[in-house]
Amino acid sequence: MQTRTLExxxxxxxxxxxxxxxLLALRVSGLTVSTNGDTYKLYAYFDNIAGLTVRAxxxxxxxxxxxxxxxxxxxxxxxxxxxxxxxRRVDNLPSDSTAxxxxxxxxxxxYVGISVGGEEELLKNGDSIQDTQSAxxxxxxxxxxxxxxxxxxxxx
Amino acid sequence: xxxxxxxxxxxxxGRSAIDVVEAMGRSALFLLHTMLGRGGAGSSFxxxxxxxxxxxxxxxxxxxxxxxxxxxxxxxxxxxxxxxxGSEQAVGxxxxxxxxxxxxxxxxxxxxxxxxxxxxxxxxxxxxxxxxLSSLETIxxxxxxxxxxxxxxxxxxxMPLLAAIFNVVGIWGSxxxxxxxxxxxxxxxxxxxxxxxxxxxxxINGAIKGVVFAFVVTWIAVFQGYDCEPTSxxxxxxTTRTVVYASLAVLGLDFILTALMFGDN
Numbered sequence: 001m002q003t004r005t006l007e008x009x010x011x012x013x014x015x016x017x018x019x020x021x022x023l024l025a026l027r028v029s030g031l032t033v034s035t036n037g038d039t040y041k042l043y044a045y046f047d048n049i050a051g052l053t054v055r056a057x058x059x060x061x062x063x064x065x066x067x068x069x070x071x072x073x074x075x076x077x078x079x080x081x082x083x084x085x086x087x088r089r090v091d092n093l094p095s096d097s098t099a100x101x102x103x104x105x106x107x108x109x110x111y112v113g114i115s116v117g118g119e120e121e122l123l124k125n126g127d128s129i130q131d132t133q134s135a136x137x138x139x140x141x142x143x144x145x146x147x148x149x150x151x152x153x154x155x156x
Numbered sequence: 157x158x159x160x161x162x163x164x165x166x167x168x169x170g171r172s173a174i175d176v177v178e179a180m181g182r183s184a185l186f187l188l189h190t191m192l193g194r195g196g197a198g199s200s201f202x203x204x205x206x207x208x209x210x211x212x213x214x215x216x217x218x219x220x221x222x223x224x225x226x227x228x229x230x231x232x233x234x235x236x237x238x239x240x241x242g243s244e245q246a247v248g249x250x251x252x253x254x255x256x257x258x259x260x261x262x263x264x265x266x267x268x269x270x271x272x273x274x275x276x277x278x279x280x281x282x283x284x285x286x287x288x289l290s291s292l293e294t295i296x297x298x299x300x301x302x303x304x305x306x307x308x309x310x311x312x313x314x315m316p317l318l319a320a321i322f323n324v325v326g327i328w329g330s331x332x333x334x335x336x337x338x339x340x341x342x343x344x345x346x347x348x349x350x351x352x353x354x355x356x357x358x359x360i361n362g363a364i365k366g367v368v369f370a371f372v373v374t375w376i377a378v379f380q381g382y383d384c385e386p387t388s389x390x391x392x393x394x395t396t397r398t399v400v401y402a403s404l405a406v407l408g409l410d411f412i413l414t415a416l417m418f419g420d421n
Contacts, residue, residue, distance in 0.1 A: 013213045017317025020324040029353040
């Protein structure tokens with residue numbers, strides 16, 4: 001009897017430990033077991049991806065529909081190529097949809113937002129989005145603003 | 157007390173250095189013999205169960221309670237700072253990364269050294285001083301196999317599991333404080349956590365840390381008990397040494413492991 005309760009205690013302890021590891025993997029790191037099969041790939045070429053990282057969200061109307069899986073430089077056009085994996089159930093994107101790099105809040109992370117176009121033709125696996133809008137780089141903006149004010153001073 | 161000559165002092169330094177190296181060699185040989193000792197599986201499973209119970213299961217309350225409070229405090233402090241930038245939903249990310257990468261394994265290691273390591277040393281030291289170990293040897297039972305090995309394995313098995321439980325309880329406590337008390341939106345709390353925590357970089361690396369610390373702490377505790385001077389004072393000193401060495405080893409190794417795992421990005 002004594003050994004039986006002891007063994008039950010140990011068994012429960014080990015189960016609790018395994019369960020904890022599983023929870024960490026699934027709930028905390030957001031690992032999803034089944035999404036690998038039902039996604040499709042899209043590419044988008046941006047002039048400047050400034051700050052976008054792999055695993056960033058891809059959203060449409062604010063709803064996450066996929067994630068960024070790779071970012072590399074396209075050698076021929078000197079643009080950043082972003083590879084995205086979108087959920088298969090969102091397979092009705094028109095071919096003239098636009099992708100833009102957005103920021104969540106003032107200091108938040110960068111993500112890709114897709115807005116719907118109006119074409120009849122749909123984007124398929126491996127297609128690329130033509131119409132893109134690059135990340136807003138604060139330094140560029142300030143630079144332009146300064147140039148403007150300098151030019152104005154000259155005119156006066 | 158007469159003044160020692162310079163030569164004597166140098167000799168003293170040399171002797172203490174030799175002692176340290178000798179102890180390290182002894183502990184390595186001790187570990188090797190224990191791990192590689194021939195095992196009769198039947199009875200040693202019972203022994204292992206008993207040790208996992210006293211080392212792991214009975215350490216659960218302190219681990220759960222400290223995990224809960226550390227998670228809650230992290231959430232509270234993180235919220236107070238983050239709310240002034242309007243990004244209080246990042247509390248989830250902050251707590252999860254802090255716990256998984258550092259605090260989970262380290263605090264568990266320290267608590268484990270204090271709760272279970274000291275008890276191991278004292279128990280084995282007491283067995284040595286009452287000559288139980290040598291009488292086992294006289295009747296032909298290898299004390300390394302019968303006494304030491306189950307305790308060593310129990311420590312290796314228990315502590316990584318305790319660290320995982322610590323992490324989960326800590327994250328749950330932080331969710332309780334941040335979501336239920338401070339009113340962080342629940343969806344963004346979990347989303348910021350899930351988008352920033354990586355299974356391999358964070359969860360697996362944290363688990364590796366837990367395994368390493370388990371190994372080191374249990375090894376130190378068991379060896380200090382086995383190697384102690386067989387007197388009451390000797391046991392006391394060995395227990396102190398276990399807690400001090402094990403804590404320092406955990407903190408030092410944590411820095412090295414962090415530098416290896418997260419240092420290059």
